Amino acid sequence: MRRTGWMVGVFLLGAALLGIVIYPLPMSFLPEGPFASLAGRALFVLLLAAGMCLYRIGRGPTAADRIVAVDILGILIVGFCAILSISTGRSWYMDIGIAWALQSFISTLALAKYLEGRGFEE
Protein backbone atom coordinates (compact mmCIF):
# COMPACT_ATOMS: atom_id res chain seq x y z
CA MET A 1 0.00 0.00 0.00
CA ARG A 2 2.75 2.39 0.98
CA ARG A 3 4.78 1.35 -2.05
CA THR A 4 1.85 2.10 -4.34
CA GLY A 5 1.54 5.63 -2.97
CA TRP A 6 5.24 6.22 -3.52
CA MET A 7 5.01 5.09 -7.15
CA VAL A 8 1.95 7.28 -7.75
CA GLY A 9 3.85 10.27 -6.37
CA VAL A 10 6.88 9.65 -8.57
CA PHE A 11 4.60 9.23 -11.61
CA LEU A 12 2.72 12.48 -10.91
CA LEU A 13 5.95 14.48 -10.37
CA GLY A 14 7.57 13.05 -13.52
CA ALA A 15 4.46 13.67 -15.59
CA ALA A 16 4.23 17.28 -14.37
CA LEU A 17 7.92 17.92 -15.14
CA LEU A 18 7.66 16.33 -18.60
CA GLY A 19 4.56 18.36 -19.34
CA ILE A 20 6.31 21.55 -18.28
CA VAL A 21 9.42 20.83 -20.37
CA ILE A 22 7.62 19.62 -23.52
CA TYR A 23 4.50 21.73 -23.62
CA PRO A 24 4.36 24.73 -21.27
CA LEU A 25 1.07 26.59 -21.10
CA PRO A 26 1.29 30.10 -22.55
CA MET A 27 1.79 32.85 -19.96
CA SER A 28 0.03 35.83 -21.44
CA PHE A 29 1.77 38.45 -19.26
CA LEU A 30 5.26 37.58 -20.55
CA PRO A 31 6.26 39.71 -23.57
CA GLU A 32 7.64 38.08 -26.71
CA GLY A 33 11.33 38.36 -25.89
CA PRO A 34 14.39 36.19 -26.46
CA PHE A 35 13.85 34.36 -23.17
CA ALA A 36 10.05 34.04 -23.18
CA SER A 37 9.75 30.26 -23.57
CA LEU A 38 12.61 29.41 -21.17
CA ALA A 39 11.27 31.83 -18.57
CA GLY A 40 7.76 30.38 -18.90
CA ARG A 41 9.10 26.86 -18.20
CA ALA A 42 11.12 28.14 -15.20
CA LEU A 43 8.08 29.89 -13.76
CA PHE A 44 6.03 26.70 -14.05
CA VAL A 45 8.70 24.71 -12.17
CA LEU A 46 8.61 27.32 -9.39
CA LEU A 47 4.80 27.08 -9.32
CA LEU A 48 5.08 23.30 -8.84
CA ALA A 49 7.45 23.82 -5.88
CA ALA A 50 5.08 26.44 -4.44
CA GLY A 51 2.23 23.95 -4.70
CA MET A 52 4.25 21.50 -2.57
CA CYS A 53 4.78 24.26 0.02
CA LEU A 54 1.03 24.96 0.04
CA TYR A 55 0.37 21.25 0.66
CA ARG A 56 2.65 21.38 3.71
CA ILE A 57 0.99 24.59 4.97
CA GLY A 58 -2.43 22.96 4.79
CA ARG A 59 -1.46 19.53 6.08
CA GLY A 60 1.38 20.23 8.53
CA PRO A 61 0.74 18.59 11.90
CA THR A 62 2.45 21.27 13.99
CA ALA A 63 2.77 25.04 13.78
CA ALA A 64 6.52 24.81 13.14
CA ASP A 65 5.88 22.92 9.87
CA ARG A 66 3.65 25.71 8.69
CA ILE A 67 6.22 28.37 9.61
CA VAL A 68 8.96 26.53 7.66
CA ALA A 69 6.67 26.22 4.64
CA VAL A 70 5.73 29.93 4.72
CA ASP A 71 9.41 30.88 4.91
CA ILE A 72 10.26 28.75 1.88
CA LEU A 73 7.27 30.12 -0.02
CA GLY A 74 8.65 33.65 0.45
CA ILE A 75 12.06 32.54 -0.82
CA LEU A 76 10.45 30.97 -3.90
CA ILE A 77 8.70 34.27 -4.61
CA VAL A 78 12.12 36.02 -4.64
CA GLY A 79 13.27 33.60 -7.35
CA PHE A 80 10.00 34.21 -9.23
CA CYS A 81 10.69 37.96 -9.19
CA ALA A 82 14.26 37.42 -10.48
CA ILE A 83 13.08 35.37 -13.48
CA LEU A 84 10.32 37.90 -14.21
CA SER A 85 12.87 40.72 -14.16
CA ILE A 86 15.14 39.11 -16.76
CA SER A 87 12.31 37.99 -19.05
CA THR A 88 10.44 41.30 -19.08
CA GLY A 89 13.52 43.54 -18.83
CA ARG A 90 12.05 45.60 -15.98
CA SER A 91 14.55 45.94 -13.15
CA TRP A 92 12.01 46.96 -10.49
CA TYR A 93 10.89 43.35 -10.14
CA MET A 94 14.15 42.82 -8.22
CA ASP A 95 13.09 45.59 -5.82
CA ILE A 96 9.97 43.59 -5.06
CA GLY A 97 12.15 40.53 -4.45
CA ILE A 98 14.50 42.32 -2.03
CA ALA A 99 11.61 43.86 -0.08
CA TRP A 100 9.85 40.48 0.06
CA ALA A 101 12.98 38.76 1.40
CA LEU A 102 13.38 41.41 4.12
CA GLN A 103 9.77 41.22 5.23
CA SER A 104 9.81 37.41 5.14
CA PHE A 105 12.92 37.32 7.36
CA ILE A 106 11.40 39.62 9.97
CA SER A 107 8.07 37.78 10.04
CA THR A 108 9.86 34.42 10.36
CA LEU A 109 11.87 35.70 13.32
CA ALA A 110 8.69 36.99 14.98
CA LEU A 111 6.87 33.70 14.42
CA ALA A 112 9.81 31.70 15.82
CA LYS A 113 9.86 33.93 18.89
CA TYR A 114 6.12 33.35 19.28
CA LEU A 115 6.69 29.59 18.96
CA GLU A 116 9.24 29.75 21.74
CA GLY A 117 6.50 31.08 23.98
CA ARG A 118 8.35 33.93 25.63
CA GLY A 119 6.47 36.90 24.22
CA PHE A 120 7.93 39.78 22.25
CA GLU A 121 9.56 41.83 24.97
CA GLU A 122 13.02 40.26 24.66
Added chain:
Amino acid sequence: MSHVLGWVFITIGLAFDLFGCLGLVRFPDVYNRLQAATKCVTLGTCSILFGTFLIAGFDAAGIKALLAILFLMLTAPVAAHAIARGAHRSGIALWPGSVVDRYAEDRERDAEHKVGQE
Protein backbone atom coordinates in the same frame (compact mmCIF):
# COMPACT_ATOMS: atom_id res chain seq x y z
CA MET B 1 28.02 32.85 -23.74
CA SER B 2 27.20 34.43 -20.41
CA HIS B 3 23.51 33.98 -21.26
CA VAL B 4 24.01 30.23 -21.59
CA LEU B 5 25.97 30.13 -18.32
CA GLY B 6 23.25 32.15 -16.63
CA TRP B 7 20.53 29.75 -17.74
CA VAL B 8 22.65 26.82 -16.54
CA PHE B 9 22.82 28.44 -13.09
CA ILE B 10 19.07 29.10 -13.16
CA THR B 11 18.39 25.45 -14.06
CA ILE B 12 20.57 24.24 -11.17
CA GLY B 13 18.71 26.58 -8.84
CA LEU B 14 15.32 25.36 -10.08
CA ALA B 15 16.35 21.75 -9.48
CA PHE B 16 17.44 22.58 -5.91
CA ASP B 17 14.18 24.47 -5.26
CA LEU B 18 12.06 21.60 -6.58
CA PHE B 19 13.85 18.88 -4.63
CA GLY B 20 13.95 21.01 -1.47
CA CYS B 21 10.18 21.37 -1.63
CA LEU B 22 9.89 17.63 -2.33
CA GLY B 23 11.82 17.07 0.91
CA LEU B 24 9.43 19.47 2.63
CA VAL B 25 6.58 17.18 1.60
CA ARG B 26 8.21 13.79 2.13
CA PHE B 27 10.34 14.02 5.28
CA PRO B 28 8.88 12.77 8.59
CA ASP B 29 9.85 15.50 11.05
CA VAL B 30 10.02 19.28 11.53
CA TYR B 31 13.80 19.23 11.87
CA ASN B 32 14.30 17.02 8.81
CA ARG B 33 11.98 19.24 6.79
CA LEU B 34 13.89 22.32 7.91
CA GLN B 35 17.16 20.70 6.90
CA ALA B 36 15.82 20.02 3.41
CA ALA B 37 14.20 23.41 3.09
CA THR B 38 17.30 25.43 3.96
CA LYS B 39 19.12 24.01 0.92
CA CYS B 40 16.29 25.47 -1.09
CA VAL B 41 17.35 28.97 0.03
CA THR B 42 21.12 29.04 -0.14
CA LEU B 43 21.70 26.81 -3.15
CA GLY B 44 18.39 27.18 -4.99
CA THR B 45 17.34 30.79 -4.91
CA CYS B 46 20.87 32.19 -4.63
CA SER B 47 21.79 30.22 -7.75
CA ILE B 48 18.77 31.66 -9.59
CA LEU B 49 19.81 35.16 -8.53
CA PHE B 50 23.42 34.57 -9.65
CA GLY B 51 22.12 33.41 -13.03
CA THR B 52 20.08 36.60 -13.21
CA PHE B 53 23.24 38.60 -12.53
CA LEU B 54 25.13 36.74 -15.29
CA ILE B 55 22.35 37.40 -17.81
CA ALA B 56 21.67 41.02 -16.87
CA GLY B 57 25.30 42.09 -16.37
CA PHE B 58 26.27 45.18 -14.41
CA ASP B 59 23.04 47.12 -14.79
CA ALA B 60 20.29 47.83 -12.26
CA ALA B 61 18.82 44.32 -12.21
CA GLY B 62 22.22 42.62 -11.89
CA ILE B 63 23.40 44.78 -8.99
CA LYS B 64 20.08 44.27 -7.22
CA ALA B 65 20.45 40.51 -7.70
CA LEU B 66 23.90 40.62 -6.07
CA LEU B 67 22.45 42.61 -3.15
CA ALA B 68 19.65 40.06 -2.76
CA ILE B 69 22.23 37.21 -2.71
CA LEU B 70 24.18 39.00 0.04
CA PHE B 71 21.03 39.60 2.07
CA LEU B 72 19.76 36.02 1.72
CA MET B 73 23.16 34.54 2.64
CA LEU B 74 23.20 36.67 5.79
CA THR B 75 19.62 36.13 6.96
CA ALA B 76 18.43 32.67 5.89
CA PRO B 77 20.61 30.62 8.33
CA VAL B 78 19.57 32.93 11.18
CA ALA B 79 15.89 32.38 10.40
CA ALA B 80 16.33 28.59 10.12
CA HIS B 81 18.21 28.48 13.43
CA ALA B 82 15.49 30.53 15.13
CA ILE B 83 12.76 28.21 13.83
CA ALA B 84 14.63 25.09 14.99
CA ARG B 85 15.27 26.58 18.43
CA GLY B 86 11.65 27.66 18.82
CA ALA B 87 10.37 24.26 17.73
CA HIS B 88 12.65 22.44 20.17
CA ARG B 89 11.75 24.75 23.05
CA SER B 90 8.02 24.49 22.38
CA GLY B 91 8.35 20.75 22.94
CA ILE B 92 7.86 19.27 19.46
CA ALA B 93 9.08 15.67 19.66
CA LEU B 94 11.76 14.29 17.38
CA TRP B 95 11.00 11.53 14.89
CA PRO B 96 11.17 8.14 16.71
CA GLY B 97 13.99 6.99 14.43
CA SER B 98 16.25 9.88 15.43
CA VAL B 99 19.62 8.87 16.82
CA VAL B 100 20.81 11.76 18.97
CA ASP B 101 19.50 15.00 20.48
CA ARG B 102 22.45 17.12 21.57
CA TYR B 103 20.41 20.20 22.46
CA ALA B 104 18.30 18.30 25.03
CA GLU B 105 21.49 16.79 26.51
CA ASP B 106 23.05 20.22 26.79
CA ARG B 107 20.02 21.67 28.50
CA GLU B 108 19.90 18.78 30.97
CA ARG B 109 23.58 19.24 31.79
CA ASP B 110 23.14 22.98 32.25
CA ALA B 111 20.22 22.39 34.62
CA GLU B 112 22.27 19.93 36.71
CA HIS B 113 25.20 22.34 36.81
CA LYS B 114 22.96 25.13 38.08
CA VAL B 115 21.51 22.89 40.81
CA GLY B 116 25.01 21.83 41.91
CA GLN B 117 26.19 25.43 42.19
CA GLU B 118 23.33 26.38 44.42
